[in-house]
Amino acid sequence: MKLEEKVKATIKKYKLCNKKQKILVALSGGKDSTVVLYLLKKFGYNVEGIHIDLKIGKYSEKCLEKIKELCREQKIKLHLYDIKKEMGSGMCYIRTSIQSKNKKGQIKNCAICGVLKKWILNKCAKKIRGVDVIVTGHHLDDESQTFLMNIFKGSPKLSANSGPKTKNILNKKFVTRIKPLFYVAEKDILKYSKEKKLPINYAGCPCAIDSYRIQIREFMRNLSTKKKENLMKNFDDMSEKISKNKDSRMSYCDICGEPTRNKVCKKCQLMSVC
Numbered sequence: 001m002k003l004e005e006k007v008k009a010t011i012k013k014y015k016l017c018n019k020k021q022k023i024l025v026a027l028s029g030g031k032d033s034t035v036v037l038y039l040l041k042k043f044g045y046n047v048e049g050i051h052i053d054l055k056i057g058k059y060s061e062k063c064l065e066k067i068k069e070l071c072r073e074q075k076i077k078l079h080l081y082d083i084k085k086e087m088g089s090g091m092c093y094i095r096t097s098i099q100s101k102n103k104k105g106q107i108k109n110c111a112i113c114g115v116l117k118k119w120i121l122n123k124c125a126k127k128i129r130g131v132d133v134i135v136t137g138h139h140l141d142d143e144s145q146t147f148l149m150n151i152f153k154g155s156p157k158l159s160a161n162s163g164p165k166t167k168n169i170l171n172k173k174f175v176t177r178i179k180p181l182f183y184v185a186e187k188d189i190l191k192y193s194k195e196k197k198l199p200i201n202y203a204g205c206p207c208a209i210d211s212y213r214i215q216i217r218e219f220m221r222n223l224s225t226k227k228k229e230n231l232m233k234n235f236d237d238m239s240e241k242i243s244k245n246k247d248s249r250m251s252y253c254d255i256c257g258e259p260t261r262n263k264v265c266k267k268c269q270l271m272s273v274c
Helices: 003-013 031-042 057-074 083-087 091-101 109-127 140-152 186-195 212-220 225-244 266-271
Strands: 022-026 046-053 078-082 131-135 176-178
Touching (some): 003 186, 031 046, 031 057, 046 083, 057 078, 078 109, 083 109, 109 131, 109 266
Parallel strands (some): 022 131, 046 078
């Protein structure tokens, strides 16, 4: 199945979104989020983009340049979140501050960045009038890596909320996230992005140097797309059983008021030591 047909089939099968909704695409400047925005626009969906400027030197500048070019070409409204302006510092300073003051052991770069970006996206989506869903560019390789990581950690239940559509309980303060590229291989996204000559920063994040995901990615590098698809088929088969055992509690953070399963959300836990 060709890439475009696979994305259409995923949207239809899992009822990810419809053309009456306002769809906010999280744009990093890389190939995955760029391709998913391009596809949704091509398919006739009502899309807008949002970019979190992490202020990681030249890398962030290049990402923002490419995103602006993309949105200009596609005539798509772009929302920008300047992390230095909104949080007082760039991601590198925030991250090193958290790591230097954390007494429970080293927290990996990507873990900190991931928590903050999820919090920011949900917060911003609620401020943009009429947003129904947030789209991310996660693909087959990302998802198979995550599933395998959770198995290796002995915690498959961590995958309970995963899937093409987030499985959190409905909550007025939580904007549903969807992943139209969930079953598309990374190599196919790369090929498609180059065929369409889309404006993309193909350089990887310079801070992504120490995560467990990188180890798993290397482990899986030589696996065929078919084997990755089989891994996710097993995930699909297990997901209903896993979901029955997940923690379905949902309350609000005592500090920021955002949805969380604990008294204090992960973002505020991290920032409290910053």
